[in-house]
Amino acid sequence: MKKYKLGFIGYGNMSKAIVGGILKSGILDKSQIAVSRLSDTAADGIFCTNDNGYVAENSEYLVLAVKPQIFKQIEFSCSADCVISIMAGVDSKSISDKLGMDGRVIRVMPNTPSQIGKGATAIANNALGDRYNDFCKRIFESVGEVCFIDEDKFDAVTCVSGSGPAYAYYFVKAMIDGGVANGLDKATSKALTLDTVIGACEMIKANPDIPVGQLISNVCSKGGTTIEAINVLEENQLDKTVIDAMTACRKRSEELRQSK
Ligand SMILES: NC(=O)c1ccc[n+]([C@@H]2O[C@H](COP(=O)([O-])OP(=O)(O)OC[C@H]3O[C@@H](n4cnc5c(N)ncnc54)[C@H](OP(=O)(O)O)[C@@H]3O)[C@@H](O)[C@H]2O)c1
Known part of the structure; x- marks a missing residue:
C-alpha cells in the first residue's frame, strides 16, 4: 500500500x-x-x-x-x-x-x-x-x-484538440475585430461574438444527426445576408486554410516526437 x-x-x-x-x-x-x-x-x-x-x-x-x-x-x-x-x-x-x-x-x-x-x-x-x-x-x-x-x-489529436484552442481563439478574435470594423464597440462585439460561438457549438452538439454543413445552409437564405459572408469565406478558401494549418501542426508534432 x-x-x-x-x-x-x-x-x-x-x-x-x-x-x-x-x-x-x-x-x-x-x-x-x-x-x-x-x-x-x-x-x-x-x-x-x-x-x-x-x-x-x-x-x-x-x-x-x-x-x-x-x-x-x-x-x-x-x-x-x-x-x-x-x-x-x-x-x-x-x-x-x-x-x-x-x-x-x-x-x-x-x-x-x-x-x-x-x-x-x-x-x-x-x-x-x-x-x-x-x-x-x-x-x-x-x-x-x-x-x-x-x-x-x-499527432492528429495534437492538431485537433491539443492545439485547437488557439485556432478557436484566432477565429473569435477575427470576429471581434470584424464587429468593430463594422461599427460596434469592442466590448459589445466581444460579448456578442462569444455568445454566438458558444451557442453555435451547443447547437451542433444538440443536433448530432444534422451535418454541420446543413446547419450552415439553414442560416443562409437565398439572397440574404449570411450567404454573402459565407461566399467570401469560400472564395478565400478558409476551409482549405484551416486544413493546411492543422496538417502543418500534425507534421511538427511528428518531427518533435521523432527528434526525441
Ligand atoms: N498546457 C497545455 O495545453 C498542455 C496540453 C497537453 C499537454 N501538456 C503537457 O503538460 C506538461 C506540463 O505542461 P504545463 O503547461 O503544466 O507546464 P508548466 O506550467 O510550465 O509546469 C511545469 C512544471 O514542471 C516543474 N519542473 C520543472 N523542472 C522540474 C524538475 N527538474 N523536476 C520536477 N519538476 C520540475 C515546474 O516546477 P515549478 O512549479 O517549481 O517551476 C512546474 O511545476 C507538458 O509536458 C506539456 O507538454 C500541456
Missing part, C-alpha cells in the same frame, strides 16, 4: 487544473495527493517536495507533467503501479523504457480548457485493463470530456 494514491512530477498549469478537478469532484482528498516541482513551494495544502524520487516511490499512480525536455534530463526511480503521462510528443514506450515500467504507462493528451473544467482529453488505448483505465478516465473526466483513441493517432 503506497502512502499516496496519486503523485505528480511537475506542478504547473496542467497539474493544478487536474488536481483542482479531482478535489472538486471528490475523487480524492488532499491527503491522498503528493506533488514534486522544481521549487518546493507549498502547494495549496497538498504535500509538496522537490524530490521527484520520493513522489515516484510513494505514489500508486504517477502523473508525468513536466515539459518533455525536462523529463529527458531528470532521473529518478519509480515504483508506481501505473504511470500516466500528459507530456506532448513523448510516446508511452520510451517512458516505460526509461522508468522500467514494463508497459504500465498510459499516455494522455489534455488541453488548456481543462483549467476551467471544459477540457477535451484523449487517452491512448492500451492493454492495461479496467482498473487502471477507469481510474485514469475518472481523473480526466473531472476536468472535461474524455475519449479513448489509438496512440498512433496522437
